[in-house]
Amino acid sequence: MKIINLSQRSPEWLTWRAQGVTASEAAVILGRSPYQTPWRLWAEKTGLCQPADLSNNPFVQRGIQCEDNARRGFEERHQTWLLPVCAESETHPILRCSFDGLTETGEPVELKVPGQKTWDDVARHGQASLAYRLYWVQVQFQCCVAEAERGWLVFDPVKSKVNPLEFEILREADFIEQELVPACLRFAEMMASGQAPMPDPARDHFVPQGEQHIEWQRHAHAYRTAEAEVRRLESALKAVKGQLSEAQSSLVALMGEYLLADQDGVQVLRYRQRGSVDYPDLLAEIAPDLDAQVLEAHRRPSTTRVKVTLKDDPAAVEEGADAEQTVAVGEGNPPSRAKRRRRKEPEPAVDAVDATEGSSDEGDIIFGYF
Incomplete structure (x- = not known):
């Protein structure tokens, strides 16, 4: 791998990340993430859509604040030191990693400081948990870039008398060579050519053109x-x-x-x-x-509902609220009367859940850039 002299979270680092394919994006590219689609990631990296701002998310802030403590904890438990560095693959420089830490022998260590819901799920289900399955792909990507035979995935609550959940993840060569790297390289070509991945109408935003x-x-x-x-x-x-x-x-x-x-x-x-x-x-x-x-x-037929939000309506801005109108329409059922309500805070974009849906869960799982 090739070490890149960048300070993580700096403007230069953000630019470097945006121009490549990173470990945290791998699960999305493979279609394994319930939080973001390949099309949405492509749209954000090519400037068609703005990424969700997670800077004020409490899970993000907690993860950043506790990362150093989690790193020191791993160093003490394993009698090693971890070097947080940025690096590119020697074979495919477009593949890039911002390591939470590399051990003295060059093994990547991915540190997570999850919320209670994620912690409980990992503690109960282990390798079958959603967080483990998402981050397993990330660690495989890191092993590829670092040319390591194994890596570590650590869920550390950074709490006294609570032991971290550590997983040793062995490099899976067939997965890396036959699935992970080809998919990431195809995605990089799409970024360069402007050819979009196939969008998912149920999860992606419609963006009108021409x-x-x-x-x-x-x-x-x-x-x-x-x-x-x-x-x-x-x-x-x-x-x-x-x-x-x-x-x-x-x-x-x-x-x-x-x-x-x-x-x-x-x-x-x-x-x-x-x-x-x-x-x-x-x-x-x-x-x-x-x-x-x-x-x-005995449930009645479901209905299709439409919600329109005027995000930058001047009148709504003066009142400190967005205006919404929700109209229910169902086949075989008369449409219900439009319901109107006021909210003091704007609602997050659909893809922040991406909706999905469950934005707090997203912040709980995906709490940083790593």
Whole structure:
């Protein structure tokens, strides 16, 4: 391998990483990551999309803060020293690593300081856990670049009286030579040529191009205009409903103990309505061991929901909130009324979960650049 004289997390280091394929990207490239797709990674590395900002993620911050302690702990347990360096493959310089540490014999050590959920999963399931399977690919990549016969994967909570979970990972030559390296080199060629990997419609973002982009802008402008009008009308409606409620309360107060009034074209009826049955609580009482599959057999058809968020709407910025409109549409079912709500904090992008979904879990697993 070729050592590269760079300080990790420096601007120069970020540029160097962006121009190559790194160990932390290997699982994504192979399609093994539930958090990011090959297309999304390609789009971020080619500048088509902006990467998610994880700098304020508490898991990321904790991982960075505790890395030195985790490194010292490994050194003490194994009576060695670890050198955090950046390096490129001698054979394929496009393959790059930022090692948490290399032992005196050149073995890579990948240090993770996971959140409690990830720690519990690794402690319970070991090599079958999601974190281990993702980082196993990363360590194989590191063994390839370092030309090492084995590496180490360490989950260290950096807590007193809690022993780290250490895994010795042997180099798997067939996997590296037949699957890992070819896939990473193909991905590097796609970066250079601008040819995108096949996107996943269920996980990747639609990015309109050419005429589609022009049409998208036209419809987006129409949506913003209509949304602003809806906001104005809703504000006026809210005021009128307030007047309606005040007048109703006054009429009811005038009626005293009477239940019915009909005067001047206004009829007021006071009545008592029975409360609804709490069916989940009822089922828990009469059938606590009910098989979930029985409930699924009686579930109504699912619906497709659409949520539109105006991220940079000037009116929303003034109010310190994004505007959302959610419309439910289902085949064979009438569409439900649009629901509108306000949020004080903007919602993370879909791919930060990438959605997925579970952004906190993503931060828990993928807490750094390594």
